[in-house]
């Protein structure tokens with residue numbers, strides 16, 4: 070049984086992820102961390118009865134009251150950095166989905182995980198769709214080169230970071246410049262990414278749209294099911310490939 074502390078459980082993504090995880094037999098959310106929601110009951114928050122599991126203002130106070138193995142974060146960059154460092158120092162494995170962390174923050178968390186010999190994944194997208202899209206984007210690059218490739222992303226207007234973590238990830242994977250990214254904020258979009266080859270006489274696109282955030286919960290569930298004892302991963306595709314090669 071994996072005992073989870075989750076930060077961001079009141080948010081758009083955290084709530085959807087928690088709703089996927091609570092249906093699993095082999096893991097349990099034993100505590101959560103939130104800034105404005107400390108004190109709330111997790112069971113009630115997720116639309117059920119009180120389960121006497123609560124949201125705490127920070128990781129140390131959550132761990133004072135509960136034993137946990139894994140820390141999951143879908144919050145905001147500074148909160149993610151602070152709480153993940155604290156969780157790693159307490160010997161927890163870490164799954165960070167929060168985007169917008171600086172390279173230095175990511176490396177600081179990764180270094181700590183290595184020192185503690187813990188497992189960690191810090192990745193901007195936990196959907197299989199984006200993992201597959203990297204592969205497809207690489208095919209486009211192989212056939213057409215990078216010159217005329219664009220990455221288009223559309224997200225909801227409340228999203229804090231721009232471009233999205235995923236767009237930046239795709240840009241790096243395809244070895245493009247940041248100018249290749251076109252970011253749009255559209256009220257109704259949950260998450261849309263497209264890799265587009267556009268030339269004078271032809272267009273070819275690969276696109277992926279998430280219409281329900283539970284998709285990210287399925288990705289987190291896959292990580293929890295297959296988590297090794299240690300090792301740090303910076304994207305979901307590398308993790309999937311590592312795990313599937315071992316099977």
Ligand SMILES: NC(=O)C1=CN([C@@H]2O[C@H](COP(=O)(O)OP(=O)(O)OC[C@H]3O[C@@H](n4cnc5c(N)ncnc54)[C@H](OP(=O)(O)O)[C@@H]3O)[C@@H](O)[C@H]2O)C=CC1
Nearest residue numbers: 077079080081082103104105106144148166168193194195
């Ligand atoms: N890797 C992936 O697959 C995905 C990543 N994301 C990323 O997840 C992050 C969250 O997105 P979204 O769900 O839309 O955000 P929301 O704004 O809907 O939710 C943010 C959550 O973070 C919590 N929070 C904010 N500040 C703190 C803090 N200082 N300490 C603890 N908790 C805090 C809030 O809780 P409270 O108000 O109680 O403090 C809230 O629950 C973003 O970075 C987004 O890009 C999103 C989807 C998929």
Ligand SMILES: O=C(O)C1=N[C@H](C(=O)O)C[C@H](O)C1
Nearest residue numbers: 168193194228233234235260
């Ligand atoms: O904020 C979001 O919504 C999302 N954020 C991640 C990102 O920045 O790429 C992942 C997904 O696109 C949804």
